[in-house]
Amino acid sequence: MNSARRQATRQKLYEAAVTLIAEQGFSSTTVDEIAERAGVAKGTVYYNFASKTELFEELLRHGVGLLTRSLREAAEAGVKTSGRHVDALDAMIRAGLDFIARYPAFTQLFVAELWRTNRAWQSTLLMVRQDAVTVVATVLKDAVDAGELSEELDIPLTASALFGMVLVAALDWQAFQPERSIDDVHAALSRLLQGRVASG
Amino acid sequence: MNSARRQATRQKLYEAAVTLIAEQGFSSTTVDEIAERAGVAKGTVYYNFASKTELFEELLRHGVGLLTRSLREAAEAGVKTSGRHVDALDAMIRAGLDFIARYPAFTQLFVAELWRTNRAWQSTLLMVRQDAVTVVATVLKDAVDAGELSEELDIPLTASALFGMVLVAALDWQAFQPERSIDDVHAALSRLLQGRVASG
DNA sequence: GTTTTTATACTGACCGGTCAGTTCAATCAC
DNA sequence: GTGATTGAACTGACCGGTCAGTATAAAAAC
Known part of the structure; x- marks a missing residue:
């Protein structure tokens, strides 16, 4: 748990989410978009964050x-x-x-x-x-x-x-x-x- | 066109929308909510505004x-x-x-x-x-x-x-x-x- | 002065699409 | 071999926008 690999994934998700949400707002940004921008599967988002x-x-x-x-x-x-x-x-x-x-x-x-x-x-x-x-x-x-x-x-x-x-x-x-x-x-x-x- | 009645309706919609959007943001605020807060039917919103x-x-x-x-x-x-x-x-x-x-x-x-x-x-x-x-x-x-x-x-x-x-x-x-x-x-x-x- | 017409304003059930979140067997990486 | 990731299908609530129909009030017709 909390491996370097996982840390890197979370970092990628932060970076993807921050630009998308800054541009569009929280509600208009979809989880699918965040996952795609981060180069990660949707399931990974929910493996790393509860919601x-x-x-x-x-x-x-x-x-x-x-x-x-x-x-x-x-x-x-x-x-x-x-x-x-x-x-x-x-x-x-x-x-x-x-x-x-x-x-x-x-x-x-x-x-x-x-x-x-x-x-x-x-x-x-x-x-x-x-x-x-x-x-x-x-x-x-x-x-x-x-x-x-x-x-x-x-x-x-x-x-x-x-x-x-x-x-x-x-x-x-x-x-x-x-x-x-x-x-x-x-x-x-x-x-x-x-x-x-x-x-x- | 632009009757006093209509003006009043638009004003009510402005007032309803401004507080809801300030609290929740644009995307999280639904047209149904705005209409309800203004005491008006949803269709009225679209009668007065294109979107x-x-x-x-x-x-x-x-x-x-x-x-x-x-x-x-x-x-x-x-x-x-x-x-x-x-x-x-x-x-x-x-x-x-x-x-x-x-x-x-x-x-x-x-x-x-x-x-x-x-x-x-x-x-x-x-x-x-x-x-x-x-x-x-x-x-x-x-x-x-x-x-x-x-x-x-x-x-x-x-x-x-x-x-x-x-x-x-x-x-x-x-x-x-x-x-x-x-x-x-x-x-x-x-x-x-x-x-x-x-x-x- | 009552009936008919017209224009404007408003209604709310409904439809089609979207999206958060779930599930899970299969694969990957350390 | 165990923790991390994948990918794809699925669900169900939610929501923007539509539209056929109703209400209202003033003008027109008689």
């Missing part, structure tokens, strides 16, 4: 796991180089952009599901969302504690707003201006964040 | 029409009172929050579909998105032309980022902290936007 829904839930956990790990590592590395927590924040924005550039399909799918209610996987989604927001909020809190950011900062709301800013800007970048470099996008967002927008 | 997809597309146009009108009015009123374009921007943020508070279901649905590809209504979505972003970008451009914002400002990307900031913060507010007042949320976003985040 279509469970495949999707594990996919969510898998993807958000990658994101949070990447954000955490960026934050740690960012604070280590300069000792300033705002640099950790900036490094996290960069890591977010990297993630979205690398896994655009997962990001689309995540956004599409995030604020839906009454879905089978709602509790799973709430948990993984909490994981991701916590990483951002923690860095914000550290920066406030260190006196780098105002004590009046509304941490949870700001974490959400930052998350949204990066998310929407990056998705628009991917969808409508894919020729731009990541450095370019990163610079524009950093500027906006650091209040260097006002003229003079 | 489920067309109902959805007209719903998108209808909703984004409301949003852009509201943003435009806010921007005009905002610039009139003080003559400063950054106040128009702030007024637009407020109008965005108002809209999301008033039509949360439409907002959810719009976000969920915005970055999907390969969907029947993609072109419709692209058009209405363009309408909305243009309103924001226009105000940004006016502010830059008036010397209130830096000339180096990346207008389209900043417009997207602002849009995302307000969108995600507001959806999180609605979903996870609905007890907070709109003034409170508005203040936090204004602060973030105007660079009053850094301490000191």
Whole structure:
């Protein structure tokens, strides 16, 4: 059980499912399509996952796991180089952009599901969302504690707003201006964040 | 044709469809459900709209029409009172929050579909998105032309980022902290936007 | 001012297709 | 030789769209 071979099959199924569901949505994506895209028999899907829904839930956990790990590592590395927590924040924005550039399909799918209610996987989604927001909020809190950011900062709301800013800007970048470099996008967002927008 | 009665039926169908699709997504929402929620027979749906997809597309146009009108009015009123374009921007943020508070279901649905590809209504979505972003970008451009914002400002990307900031913060507010007042949320976003985040 | 006609709006049973999930004997790979 | 995969057939619930018929109200005919 859980052999390397099986792991590889599951990975193929994740990759097939993520692009199809990002394009078409969960309900319009058929299990037959997923199996075909993954180059696997339909029976294999049900040998590896209890249901279509469970495949999707594990996919969510898998993807958000990658994101949070990447954000955490960026934050740690960012604070280590300069000792300033705002640099950790900036490094996290960069890591977010990297993630979205690398896994655009997962990001689309995540956004599409995030604020839906009454879905089978709602509790799973709430948990993984909490994981991701916590990483951002923690860095914000550290920066406030260190006196780098105002004590009046509304941490949870700001974490959400930052998350949204990066998310929407990056998705628009991917969808409508894919020729731009990541450095370019990163610079524009950093500027906006650091209040260097006002003229003079 | 286009009688008051028919208009009323279409309105009922919009209202029924928007909440159901926001909760469940387009594909998981059945025409039977929409009809039942609207208190109307299934045939009536097809008497008023050519297909489920067309109902959805007209719903998108209808909703984004409301949003852009509201943003435009806010921007005009905002610039009139003080003559400063950054106040128009702030007024637009407020109008965005108002809209999301008033039509949360439409907002959810719009976000969920915005970055999907390969969907029947993609072109419709692209058009209405363009309408909305243009309103924001226009105000940004006016502010830059008036010397209130830096000339180096990346207008389209900043417009997207602002849009995302307000969108995600507001959806999180609605979903996870609905007890907070709109003034409170508005203040936090204004602060973030105007660079009053850094301490000191 | 009552009957007839017409146009529009609405109804709901029904049909044909689709799809998640099941089953299982046969084959493969380590 | 045991765990993993295949492939194909099958089931049954579900759903988008259709259509013959009904309801309503206003105009036309008498």
